[in-house]
Amino acid sequence: MIDLWVVGLSIAYIVLIGLLIAPNIGLFLTWIHRKLGARMQWRIGPPIYQPWADVIKLLSKELIVPETAHRATFLLAPLLALATVILAFLIMPFVGRTPLAFVGDVIVVIYLMSMPALAAMIGGSASGNPYAAVGVQREMTLIFSYELPFIMAALVPILKARSLKFIDIINYQLGNGPLVFTISGFLAFVVMVMVMQAKLALPPFDIPEAKTEIIAGPYVEYSGPLLALFKLAHAVMLLVVACFVSNMLLGGLIVSDWSSYVVILTDLLLIAVKILVVIIIAAFIRFYNPRLRPDQAFGMFWKTITFIAALALILSFVPIPYF
Amino acid sequence: MSGLITWARIKSPWLFHFNSGSCNNCDIELLDALTPRFDVERFGILLEGSPRHADVLVVTGIVNRQTLPRLKRIYDQMPNPKIVVALGTCATSGGIFSEGYNIAGPVDKVIPVDVYIPGCPPRPQAIIDGIVKALAKIQALRGGKR
Numbered sequence: 001m002i003d004l005w006v007v008g009l010s011i012a013y014i015v016l017i018g019l020l021i022a023p024n025i026g027l028f029l030t031w032i033h034r035k036l037g038a039r040m041q042w043r044i045g046p047p048i049y050q051p052w053a054d055v056i057k058l059l060s061k062e063l064i065v066p067e068t069a070h071r072a073t074f075l076l077a078p079l080l081a082l083a084t085v086i087l088a089f090l091i092m093p094f095v096g097r098t099p100l101a102f103v104g105d106v107i108v109v110i111y112l113m114s115m116p117a118l119a120a121m122i123g124g125s126a127s128g129n130p131y132a133a134v135g136v137q138r139e140m141t142l143i144f145s146y147e148l149p150f151i152m153a154a155l156v157p158i159l160k161a162r163s164l165k166f167i168d169i170i171n172y173q174l175g176n177g178p179l180v181f182t183i184s185g186f187l188a189f190v191v192m193v194m195v196m197q198a199k200l201a202l203p204p205f206d207i208p209e210a211k212t213e214i215i216a217g218p219y220v221e222y223s224g225p226l227l228a229l230f231k232l233a234h235a236v237m238l239l240v241v242a243c244f245v246s247n248m249l250l251g252g253l254i255v256s257d258w259s260s261y262v263v264i265l266t267d268l269l270l271i272a273v274k275i276l277v278v279i280i281i282a283a284f285i286r287f288y289n290p291r292l293r294p295d296q297a298f299g300m301f302w303k304t305i306t307f308i309a310a311l312a313l314i315l316s317f318v319p320i321p322y323f
Numbered sequence: 324m325s326g327l328i329t330w331a332r333i334k335s336p337w338l339f340h341f342n343s344g345s346c347n348n349c350d351i352e353l354l355d356a357l358t359p360r361f362d363v364e365r366f367g368i369l370l371e372g373s374p375r376h377a378d379v380l381v382v383t384g385i386v387n388r389q390t391l392p393r394l395k396r397i398y399d400q401m402p403n404p405k406i407v408v409a410l411g412t413c414a415t416s417g418g419i420f421s422e423g424y425n426i427a428g429p430v431d432k433v434i435p436v437d438v439y440i441p442g443c444p445p446r447p448q449a450i451i452d453g454i455v456k457a458l459a460k461i462q463a464l465r466g467g468k469r
C-alpha cells in the first residue's frame with residue numbers, strides 16, 4: 001500500500017516539477033537572455049511570450065526524417081537530451097529538498113549534464129548530413145577540452161564539504177558562508193562560468209553549431225517537433241547549469257527554515273537572485289564576445305582554464321580561512 | 324487549439340534567405356532589415372541557417388538555370404506549413420534580367436509564391452511590411468494547408 005503511495009507521489013513529482021515547471025522556467029530564462037541581448041544592442045527585443053510561441057510553432061510543424069538518416073536514432077536523440085536534463089534538474093535540490101537525493105548525486109548530475117551534448121552528437125551523426133558531421137566532430141573536441149577543468153572545479157566544493165551529496169555541500173555553505181567568497185571557490189566559479197558557456201554552446205564557444213560556418217551543426221536536419229525538443233532541452237539546460245553553479249558555489253538553492261514566512265520569502269528571493277546572477281553573467285559573456293576559432297577555444301580550455309582549475313583545487317587544501 | 328497554433332505561427336516566423344541569382348542589392352537590403360536598427364526580433368523574426376528550421380523562404384533575384392534545381396530542392400526541404408516571399412523586382416517579375424538567355428524564373432514560375440515585395444531593391448520598411456502581409460495571410464488561412 002505504502003509502495004503505491006510512493007510511486008504515485010514520485011510520478012506526480014516528475015510530471016509536475018519535471019515536465020511543467022522546469023521547461024517553463026527554462027524558457028523564461030532564454031527570454032531573459034534574448035531580451036538582455038536586445039537591450040545591449042539598443043533595441044526593444046522579443047516580447048515575453050516569444051520562447052513559448054517558438055516552441056508551440058515548432059511542435060505544430062511537419063516532421064521530416066531525411067532519407068540518409070538512421071531513423072530510430074535520429075528520432076530518439078532529442079528525447080534523450082530532454083529526458084536527461086530534466087532528470088538532472090529533478091535530482092538537484094531546488095528549494096533545499098528533493099525526494100531523489102542520494103549519496104553521489106553530484107557525480108550523477110555531472111554526468112547527466114554532459115548528456116545533451118552527447119545526444120546532439122548522436123542525433124547529428126545519425127542524420128547523415130556532412131555539416132552535422134563537422135559539427136559533431138567539433139562538439140566532441142570541445143567536450144574533451146572542457147570536461148577536465150569542469151570536474152576539477154566541481155571537486156573544490158566536494159573536497160571542502162567532504163561529501164558527494166548536494167545537501168551536504170549546501171549545509172556546509174550554510175555554516176561557513178558561500179564558497180564563492182573564498183579564493184579557491186572564486187577561481188572555481190570563474191572556471192565553471194566559462195565551462196557553462198561551452199556546455200550551453202553559447203558564444204564565444206558556439207563552435208559546434210556556428211550558424212555562419214556550418215549552418216547549425218548537429219541540428220541541421222532537425223525540423224519541427226524534434227527541433228522543439230532540442231530547444232526545450234537547451235532551455236532546461238540553462239536552468240540546470242544555473243542551479244548547479246548556485247548549489248555548488250553560491251551557497252545553494254535552499255529555504256533554510258520552513259516555519260517562518262519571512263525566512264521562506266527572503267530565501268525564495270535569494271534563490272531567484274542566485275539563478276539570475278548566473279544567467280546574466282552568461283548573457284553578458286554571450287553578447288559581448290564573438291565566436292572563437294576552434295583551436296583558440298581548445299587552447300584556452302587546455303591552457304588557461306585548466307590551469308586556473310588546478311590552482312583552485314590546490315588552494316582548496318590550504319587550511320586557512322578564506323582560501 | 325488551432326487558434327493557439329495560428330497565434331504561435333504568426334508570432335514566430337523564422338526566415339531562410341535564398342539568393343537565386345540576384346545582383347546582391349536585394350540581399351544587402353534584407354540583411355539591413357535584420358539589423359538592430361529595425362529590430363525585427365520584436366515580431367519574433369529570426370534568420371535561420373538551415374531550411375529545415377525555417378517557416379518563410381525569402382527568395383531574391385531572378386531564377387536562372389543554375390539555381391533552378393537548388394531552389395526547388397530547398398523549397399522541398401522546408402517543413403510544412405511554409406510561405407514563400409519573392410523579394411525585389413527581379414524575383415517578382417524578372418526586372419531588368421527578364422530578357423536574359425539563361426532565365427528560368429521569375430520565382431512564381433518555379434514554386435508557389437505567397438507575397439511579392441517589389442522594388443529595386445525594396446527598402447527595409449517595405450520588406451518588413453511584406454513579411455507582415457505574409458503573416459496576415461497565415462491568419463486568414465487559419466492553419467489551413469500549405
Ligand code: SF4
Binds near residue numbers: 383
Ligand atoms: S530587384 Fe533590383 S536590386 Fe534586387 S536583385 Fe533585381 S536588380 Fe538587383
